[in-house]
Amino acid sequence: MEERSEYLPAYYRLAEDIREKIENGELKPGDPIPPANRLAEQYGVSLMTVRQGLSILVRRGYLKSIQGKGTFVTIPSADALTLNFSDKHLLGEDKEVKVKLLNLEIPVADDMVADRLGLKAGTKVIKVKRLLYTDEGPVALDFRFLPYIKGVPLLEKEIAYAAFPEVVARHREIFLLQSTLEISACVLQGEEAEVLEVSEGHPALCLEQVIRLKDGRPVGWSRMLARGDRLTLKATSRSG
Amino acid sequence: MEERSEYLPAYYRLAEDIREKIENGELKPGDPIPPANRLAEQYGVSLMTVRQGLSILVRRGYLKSIQGKGTFVTIPSADALTLNFSDKHLLGEDKEVKVKLLNLEIPVADDMVADRLGLKAGTKVIKVKRLLYTDEGPVALDFRFLPYIKGVPLLEKEIAYAAFPEVVARHREIFLLQSTLEISACVLQGEEAEVLEVSEGHPALCLEQVIRLKDGRPVGWSRMLARGDRLTLKATSRSG
DNA sequence: CAGTGGTCTAGACCACTAA
DNA sequence: TAGTGGTCTAGACCACTGC
Numbered sequence: 117m118e119e120r121s122e123y124l125p126a127y128y129r130l131a132e133d134i135r136e137k138i139e140n141g142e143l144k145p146g147d148p149i150p151p152a153n154r155l156a157e158q159y160g161v162s163l164m165t166v167r168q169g170l171s172i173l174v175r176r177g178y179l180k181s182i183q184g185k186g187t188f189v190t191i192p193s194a195d196a197l198t199l200n201f202s203d204k205h206l207l208g209e210d211k212e213v214k215v216k217l218l219n220l221e222i223p224v225a226d227d228m229v230a231d232r233l234g235l236k237a238g239t240k241v242i243k244v245k246r247l248l249y250t251d252e253g254p255v256a257l258d259f260r261f262l263p264y265i266k267g268v269p270l271l272e273k274e275i276a277y278a279a280f281p282e283v284v285a286r287h288r289e290i291f292l293l294q295s296t297l298e299i300s301a302c303v304l305q306g307e308e309a310e311v312l313e314v315s316e317g318h319p320a321l322c323l324e325q326v327i328r329l330k331d332g333r334p335v336g337w338s339r340m341l342a343r344g345d346r347l348t349l350k351a352t353s354r355s356g
Numbered sequence: 357m358e359e360r361s362e363y364l365p366a367y368y369r370l371a372e373d374i375r376e377k378i379e380n381g382e383l384k385p386g387d388p389i390p391p392a393n394r395l396a397e398q399y400g401v402s403l404m405t406v407r408q409g410l411s412i413l414v415r416r417g418y419l420k421s422i423q424g425k426g427t428f429v430t431i432p433s434a435d436a437l438t439l440n441f442s443d444k445h446l447l448g449e450d451k452e453v454k455v456k457l458l459n460l461e462i463p464v465a466d467d468m469v470a471d472r473l474g475l476k477a478g479t480k481v482i483k484v485k486r487l488l489y490t491d492e493g494p495v496a497l498d499f500r501f502l503p504y505i506k507g508v509p510l511l512e513k514e515i516a517y518a519a520f521p522e523v524v525a526r527h528r529e530i531f532l533l534q535s536t537l538e539i540s541a542c543v544l545q546g547e548e549a550e551v552l553e554v555s556e557g558h559p560a561l562c563l564e565q566v567i568r569l570k571d572g573r574p575v576g577w578s579r580m581l582a583r584g585d586r587l588t589l590k591a592t593s594r595s596g
Numbered sequence: 597c598a599g600t601g602g603t604c605t606a607g608a609c610c611a612c613t614a615a
Numbered sequence: 616t617a618g619t620g621g622t623c624t625a626g627a628c629c630a631c632t633g634c
Contacts, residue, residue, distance in 0.1 A: 125602080125603060125604090126603080126604075127603080127604085139570065151618075151619060151620080152619080152620065153618090153619085161604075161605085162604060162605045162606065162607090163605090163606085163607090164404065164603095164604070164605075164606090164623095165603080165604060165605080167620085167621085167622095168603085168604090170620095175415070181619095181620060181621090182612090182613085182619090182620080183611065183612050183613080183619075183620045183621065184611070184612030184613035184614080184618080184619055184620065185612080185613055185614085185618095185619065185620080186613095186618090186619060186620080187619090187620075195440055195441055195442045195445075195519055195521065196438055196439075196440055197438070197439045197440070197441055197535070197536075197537050198436055198437070198438055198439070199436075199437045199438070199439050199591050200435055200436055200437075201435055201437055201591070202435040205435075279435055281435065281593075282431070285431075294592065294593050295437070295592070295593045296437075296590060296591065296592045296593070297437050297590070297591040297592075298588050298589070298590055298591075299539060299561070299588065299589040299590075299591065300561065300584055300587070300588040300589070301541040301542075301559040301560050301561040301582070301584030301587075302541075302559050302584055303543070303557070303559045303584075317543070317557055319541040319542050319543045319559050319560070319584075320541050320559070321539070321540065321541040321561075330379075342541070344540055344541030344542055344543075344559075347540070347541075348538050348539065348540040349538070349539040349540070350536060350537070350538055350539075351439050351441070351536065351537040351538075351539070351591075352534070352535070352536045352537075353521075353533075353534045353535045353536070365621080365622060365623090366622080366623075367622080367623085391599075391600060391601080392600080392601065393599090393600085401623075401624085402623060402624045402625065402626090403624090403625085403626090404604095404622095404623070404624075404625090405622080405623060405624080407601085407602085407603095408622085408623090410601095421600095421601060421602090422600090422601080422631090422632085423600075423601045423602065423630065423631050423632080424599080424600055424601065424630070424631035424632035424633080425599095425600065425601080425631080425632055425633085426599090426600060426601080426632095427600090427601075
């Protein structure tokens, strides 16, 4: 009854075939693969189908096409890692993170916040203070800042429980464009240590995220302080 | 036949056109876009060209196609960030990182190393100890472990100065690897603090990288301890 | 059933590279 | 000039959805 699931489109079979040749060493980095018209003959498909198949491998970094020269096997780099930075995935898939909204206010921006958001000091901003925790106790303390926009309603639930880029996107009714995350290490002090239930000097990850429009204008800034003993970020190399 | 007075290919113009409609709010998340055959009419192109254009937006997360139903605008997420973890890019583009090889030996693996590399305790491994520094002083201390393979020559320069995935790849004469990076915070103690020229209790980033074959077998493990005040990792959302 | 997306063909012409 | 990849057409048939 599952004959259907065995069907694979021609372009996909071609891509898998070439991928295997690369992975078992039959094709080495720098080698050219046969020209598209030859592949079309060999596999008994049309040129468009060959191109569709090769485009998959180009996209996934196995091949690189150079117009007028040919298509070549590339040397994939394992340096580029993908990091999923959202509340849900912070601790992996097994552990659930809960969020508590500690505070939500609309103060005027101090120098640091104004600087990060590209505003004049004294402008109103939305400031959210959150605590992330699990059954075992507190994990991270988190501040989110975004420019206050008059007349745009603010849903507490959204701003506290959604991913930050999404919060910003909704608040501005715009699609997010880019975000950067800076990861550093620091030690917890004073109130931070207290809220996270550790003594002063406890190591922490400091995670600063800036959300920007396409043109680079910042529209959101968040800073998370996470207990070093409870939060480990995981990044993986991109693979199929 | 349509005039071809523009620089950009038709599929690309179509994709940009729809992307703009999404970004300026003309098309909202959840909205269906016109069916492919209608777009073909509207833009005066063939179906294949429409599909090629839409596939770009699907790939980039703007659209989602559901067979038999339609193609819909999605809510793009900025949660996926890309992190470039190599010595050269550790401190950004302006600051140069220098590397000093402190030690290179072939001891037997202790329990922890054996565990990470999937070896029996007592197996020989290659152990590299490096110091990363700039003009301002030491930045990070780094250990690299890989299984010792008899008869494979070991180039000090390579193993100390190349990116770790590349080191492993060369040593095994294999090039398709996956890697994972775990980022946590800790404090420096004892010898680590001494080498990095800080007092005990100084905050540090702990970066553990595991290199694996396609089948998941580990073939390299590295652990870097970086001074929290000198190293900040930067991750960015991938953008078109 | 009609409407949608998914795959595929057999051509065509263009842009680029190299000998 | 010959060979390559890049774009594009005008159809075709299939698979899936919803009525």
